[in-house]
Amino acid sequence: MSDTTHEEHHDGPHASGMWRWLTTTNHKDIGTLYLVFSLIMFLVGGTMALIIRTELFQPGLQLVDPHFFNQMTTMHALVMIFGALMPAFVGLANWQIPLMVGAPDMALPRMNNWSFWILPPAFLLLLGTLFMPGGAPAGGWTLYPPLILQTGDAFPFVVFSLHMLGASSILGAINIIVTITNMRAPGMGFMKMPLFVWTWLITAYLLIGAMPVLAGAITMLLTDRYFDTSFFLAAGGGDPVMFQHIFWFFGHPEVYILILPAFGIISQVIPTFSRKPLFGYVSMVIATSAIAFLSYVVWAHHMFTVGMPAAGMLFFMITTMFIAVPTGVKIFNWLATMWRGSISFETPMLFAVAFVILFTIGGFSGLMLALVPADIEYHDTYFVVAHFHYVLVPGAIFGVIAGVYYWLPKWTGHMYNETLGKWHFWLSTIFVNILFFPQHFLGLASMPRRIPDYSVQFTEFNMISTVGAFGFGLSQLLFVWMLVKCVKGGEKASTEVWDDPEGLEWTVPSPAPYHTFETAPKV
Amino acid sequence: MADTKSDYFVPHGSPWPIVASVSMFVMALGGALWLNGSDAGRTVLLLGLAGLTFMMFGWLGTVIRENIAGLYSGWVDRSFRQGMAWFIFSEVMFFFGFFGALFYARVLAVPWLGGDGIGEATNSLLWSGFESEWPTNGPGEIGGDAEGGFQTIGWSGLPLLNTALLLTSSVTITIAHHALKNNNRRLLNIGTLLTIVLGAVFLYVQAFEYVHAYQDLDLRLSTGIYGSTFFMLTGFHGAHVTLGVIMLVVTYIRILRGHFTPNEHFGFQAVSWYWHFVDVVWVCLFIFVYVL
Numbered sequence: 024m025s026d027t028t029h030e031e032h033h034d035g036p037h038a039s040g041m042w043r044w045l046t047t048t049n050h051k052d053i054g055t056l057y058l059v060f061s062l063i064m065f066l067v068g069g070t071m072a073l074i075i076r077t078e079l080f081q082p083g084l085q086l087v088d089p090h091f092f093n094q095m096t097t098m099h100a101l102v103m104i105f106g107a108l109m110p111a112f113v114g115l116a117n118w119q120i121p122l123m124v125g126a127p128d129m130a131l132p133r134m135n136n137w138s139f140w141i142l143p144p145a146f147l148l149l150l151g152t153l154f155m156p157g158g159a160p161a162g163g164w165t166l167y168p169p170l171i172l173q174t175g176d177a178f179p180f181v182v183f184s185l186h187m188l189g190a191s192s193i194l195g196a197i198n199i200i201v202t203i204t205n206m207r208a209p210g211m212g213f214m215k216m217p218l219f220v221w222t223w224l225i226t227a228y229l230l231i232g233a234m235p236v237l238a239g240a241i242t243m244l245l246t247d248r249y250f251d252t253s254f255f256l257a258a259g260g261g262d263p264v265m266f267q268h269i270f271w272f273f274g275h276p277e278v279y280i281l282i283l284p285a286f287g288i289i290s291q292v293i294p295t296f297s298r299k300p301l302f303g304y305v306s307m308v309i310a311t312s313a314i315a316f317l318s319y320v321v322w323a324h325h326m327f328t329v330g331m332p333a334a335g336m337l338f339f340m341i342t343t344m345f346i347a348v349p350t351g352v353k354i355f356n357w358l359a360t361m362w363r364g365s366i367s368f369e370t371p372m373l374f375a376v377a378f379v380i381l382f383t384i385g386g387f388s389g390l391m392l393a394l395v396p397a398d399i400e401y402h403d404t405y406f407v408v409a410h411f412h413y414v415l416v417p418g419a420i421f422g423v424i425a426g427v428y429y430w431l432p433k434w435t436g437h438m439y440n441e442t443l444g445k446w447h448f449w450l451s452t453i454f455v456n457i458l459f460f461p462q463h464f465l466g467l468a469s470m471p472r473r474i475p476d477y478s479v480q481f482t483e484f485n486m487i488s489t490v491g492a493f494g495f496g497l498s499q500l501l502f503v504w505m506l507v508k509c510v511k512g513g514e515k516a517s518t519e520v521w522d523d524p525e526g527l528e529w530t531v532p533s534p535a536p537y538h539t540f541e542t543a544p545k546v
Numbered sequence: 547m548a549d550t551k552s553d554y555f556v557p558h559g560s561p562w563p564i565v566a567s568v569s570m571f572v573m574a575l576g577g578a579l580w581l582n583g584s585d586a587g588r589t590v591l592l593l594g595l596a597g598l599t600f601m602m603f604g605w606l607g608t609v610i611r612e613n614i615a616g617l618y619s620g621w622v623d624r625s626f627r628q629g630m631a632w633f634i635f636s637e638v639m640f641f642f643g644f645f646g647a648l649f650y651a652r653v654l655a656v657p658w659l660g661g662d663g664i665g666e667a668t669n670s671l672l673w674s675g676f677e678s679e680w681p682t683n684g685p686g687e688i689g690g691d692a693e694g695g696f697q698t699i700g701w702s703g704l705p706l707l708n709t710a711l712l713l714t715s716s717v718t719i720t721i722a723h724h725a726l727k728n729n730n731r732r733l734l735n736i737g738t739l740l741t742i743v744l745g746a747v748f749l750y751v752q753a754f755e756y757v758h759a760y761q762d763l764d765l766r767l768s769t770g771i772y773g774s775t776f777f778m779l780t781g782f783h784g785a786h787v788t789l790g791v792i793m794l795v796v797t798y799i800r801i802l803r804g805h806f807t808p809n810e811h812f813g814f815q816a817v818s819w820y821w822h823f824v825d826v827v828w829v830c831l832f833i834f835v836y837v838l
Contacts, residue, residue: 037559046559128556130625133605137563144571148578179581183574190570197632201625206554231636239643246778249581251689251768254647257672258686260771262655269643269650332664538556 035537045140048132049537050117051434056139057114058427062503064106064146065420069496071099076492079485082477092475093161094153100164104281105188106146108415111423112284113138113195116223119430120199122528122535123217125208125544130201138194145187152177163473165270166241168255168263172248179249182241189234196230199223208527210546214308217526218301219426221308222287225315226280232319233276240269264329271322279318282382282414283311285422286353289375292425293357295524296372297364303356310349310356317346327398336395343393347386354383367522370444374425377417377452385413388463403473406466412459416495417452424451424502431506432520436534437513443505450498457491553619555612562605569597610805610813623812630816634823637786641827644782648775648834652680656771659685683770690764697763698772701836704755708748709832712787715744716825719794719818729808731801738798741821745791752784779835786824793817 036043036052047053074095078086087095117135121128129135152159157175160166166181174181203224207216216224244266246252253259255266294301301307323331323339357379366372388410392398401407432438461484466472470481477485516533527546531539573594580587612618658665660678669676676685687694699705722737756777759765767777797817800806806814 043559045564046561048557048559127554131629132556133560133563134629136560137566140564140567141570144567144574147571148574176582179578180574183578187570187574193633193636197629197636200632201628205621205625205628231632232639235636235640236643236646239640239647243644243647243774243778245581246767246774252774252778253684253688253768253770254774256684256686256688257655257659258684259688259774260656260659260682260684261651261774262658265647265650265655269646272643272646330664 046136048128048136050121050129050132050135051535051537053129053135053139054114054117054119055434057110057117060139060142061107061111061114061423062506064102064110065499066503067150068099068102068107069499071095071102073492073496075099076489078475079477080489081486082479082482084476087475089475090158090161093163093473094159096473097160097162097164098150098153101149101185102146103415104164104277105185106142108281108419108423109192110139110142112223112226112281113192113199115219115284115288115423115426115430116195116199118434119426119528120202120220120223121206122433122531122539123220123526124203124206124211125527125540125546126202126206127538127541129198130206131198134194135198138191138198141187141191141194145184145191148180148184148187152180155180165267165274166244167270168244168247168266171244179245182245185241186238189238192230192234196227196234199227200231203227208540208543208546214305215546217287218290218304218307218311219284219287222283222290222311225311226283229276229280229283229315229318233273233280236269237273237277240266240273243269264326267326267329268323271325272319274325275322276315276318278411278414279314281419282422283314285378285419285426286311288422288426288429289357289378290353291526292371292375292429293360293379295429295521296369296375297361297366298522299360299364300525301356302359302362303352306352307356310352313349314346317342317349321346324393324398327395328402340393340395344390347390350386354379354386369428369521370439370441370448371425371429373445373448373452374421374428377448378421378425381417381421381452381455382414385410385415385418388413400469401466403471404466405462405470405472408472409459409462409466412462416459417455421451427506429521430528431509432516433528433531433533433535435510435513436516436532437509438516438520439505439509439513443501443508447498447501447505450501451495454491454494454498458488458495459491461485461487461491553621555617555619555622557612560605560608562601562608565597565601565604569594569601572597610800613810613813614805618810620810623810626812627815630812630819634819637823638827641779641782641830644775644779645830645834648779651771651775656680656682656684681772683772687770689766689769689773696765696769696773698765698776699755699759699763699836701832704751705832705836708751709828711744711748711751712825712828715741715748716822718744719821723814723818726806726811726814727808735798735801738794738801742791742794742798745787745794745821749784749787749791752780752787776835779831783824783827783831786827790817790821790824793820 036047036049038046044052044056074087075092078092117129120126155176157177159177160171160174160181162171162174172178203216203220243252243254247254247256253261255261255263257263290301290307321339321343323335324343327336368376388406392401392407392410428439428444465481465484468481470477518532519529520533521529527544528535530544571594573591576587576590576592576594580591657663657678659669659673660676661669662678673685681698683690683694683696690696718737718740722734722741725733725737765776766773794817797814800813
C-alpha cells in the first residue's frame, strides 16, 4: 500500500485493522496509541514498584536478590518516566492541542506517527535487557559512571534505547511547537490559548533543549566503555562528576517536562468546575515561562554532596529557591480561581484539588532539599524518594488522570461511570498518602534509598508504605475497568459535556469526529 | 491570502514511519550486538541502515511528489520551515553537550586534578606530581606513545585551511540561494556544485588530518581527555558535514531536474540552513578546540 495522496476528505480512517494503527497520520488515532501505550507501561512500571515494596515489607532479604532489586529500581524509573508519563502527556497533547487551537490536525502528521512508533521498539530493547546475561541496568536511572559502566550485555541496549526515546521526544516536541505556532485558528492569538496549550509549548521547548544533551551524555558513556575515551575517567583527565553535571543539565528540565503539562491540565479543569474563568491567566503564562527558564540553571542541586566549590552550591541553592516563587504564583492562582466559585466535585475536579494540595507537599519538601546544609543530611535517603514521588504521583500522574476523566467523554462520546470514578479517586488519594507519607519519616531517620534491606527500626513505616503501595496499585485496576466501560458504552455525552466549559474542544460533537476543524473555526 | 484552513494538506496514512521505526530498531539491535562482540552485529546493523536508506527514498520521494503535485500551500511550507529550524536547534544542543564537556574538563576537572581549589587533597593524595596543563591526557597519561606523550594539531595549518574552505562554502551556498530567488539557474547550479566540492575537500582534509594524528602524533580517541574531546567534537562535526554533503548532492540532482522555484524551495533552504549550522559549529570548534 502506498501513501494516499488524493485530496478528497475521508470521514473515517484510511485503512482498517492493524494497518490503520501502524500507518495512521490522524492526531486522534496517534493520541489514542500514545495513551494506551502509556497505560500499559504504567502497569508494567507499577508491577516493578510492587516488587520493590514487597521486598521492603520486612527487613532482611525476602523475595528477590539484591542485584535484581537494583534492576527493579532502575527499570521502574526508566519505564515510568519515558514509558508512562511522557507518552501520556504527548498523547493528551495529540488529542487535545489540535482541538483546542482549532487546527485540522498536527502540523507534521507523518512525523507524528513516527514519533509514536519509535516507542514500542525502544521499549522492546529496554525491557529485553531483563532477560540478558548480567540482567538489566542496575546502577539507577541516572546512569552514573563508573557504576553503570559495569552493566553486562544490557549496556549498549539501554544506551540505544534511550537514544531512540530521545529521538521520539524531540520529533514529538517539534511537531507540538509547530502545531501551536503555525496551526492556530484565525483569532486564536497567543494570549488567548488555553493554558494546556501554553504549558505544552514551553514543555516542548524544554524537550528540544534537554533531550539532545542526554543523547550526548549517554554517547560519552558508550565511548568510555567501548572506545577507550576518558570523559569520566580521572586518570585520563576526565571526571565522573562531569557526567552528573551533563546528566542533570538534561535531568532538571526533564523534571519540569514531567510536571508542566499537568499544570496545564489542572488550569483547564479547575475553572470548568469552579464555573469561573482562570484567575491570573497572564501571570500563569509568565510563571510557566519563568519555571522553564530557571529549570536550566538549577541542575547541580541534585549533586550537593559530590564536592563542589561553596560558591557553586550557593548559586544552585538560591536559583532553586527562586523556583518556589513562580510555582507559588500558580498555586495561589488555582486557589483564587476556586475562591467563591460555584464548585462541583466531579472526578476530574477531585483529582485536580488533590493535585493542588499534594503537589504542594512535594513542593515544600523540595524547598527543604534545596537547602545545602539540610540536603547533606537528606541526600540519598527516603526523604528524597518521598519528595519526588509526591510531585510525580499525586502530582504528575494525578494531573494525567484528571485530564483523562475531563476529556474522556469527548473522546469516547460516553460519560464515564461517576461512582467508579469517585471510588478510584478516594482509594488512590488515601493509599498514595499511606504509601509515600511515611517515607518522609524514614528519610529523616536516615534510611538510605535503593537498598533492599534495612535496620529493624525502620520496619513499621516500611510495612505501612507497602500496604499503601498495594492499595494504590490495585485501585488503578478500577481506573482500567472504568476506561474499558466508558469506551464500550455508557450514558451519551453532550457536545459541551460539562456545565458551560470554555474552549474550542467543547464546540465539536462527542465523540469528536475523525476529522475536525477542516474549516477554521472563528475565535 | 492563500493561507486559509482548507488548503492545509493532511496526508491520509503513510507506511514510511513504521518502516523507519523498524529500521531504527534493527540498527540499534545490530549496534548493540556488535558492541557485545557478536558476529552477526555488523550485518544486522547494515541491514538496519539499508532499511533507513530505503525509507529516506520512499518518504522524501513521497514528499517531493506531493510538492510537485502542488498539494503544499505556503502554510504547509511554513510548518516545514519551523520544523527544520527547531530540528537544527536540537542539533545545536547536542553539540552544546560536548562543548560543555570540553569546557568542564579544561576549566574545572583538569585544574582540580592539578590541585586547584577543591582539588588540593585529590592532587596530593591521588595524583601527586600532576600539574594542570592543556592539552593533557590526564595524570595517568592514558593513551599516547610508550611514554604517554602525544602531540596536537596546530591551528595554523590544515585546520585554518578547513576554516577557509567551510566559510567559502557558506558564501557559495548563499550565492546559489540568491541565484535561485532571482531565477538564475546557471548560477544556482554552479554555486551548489561549488559548495559540494568545498564540503568534499573539507572532509578529505579532515580524514588526512585524522590519519596524521593517529600515525604520527600519537593522538587518538583513547588519548585521555584531550583525545576524547578532540575526536568526538570534530568527529560528530565531520559526520554532520558528511550528511550535509549527501543532502547537497540530492539537492543538486533536484536542481538538475528543474525542481525549486524562486518562491517555493523549502528543500533547498533547509539544506542551506543545515550547511550554515555545520559552518558555525566548525568556527566554534576552530576557536575552542584548535586555537585556544
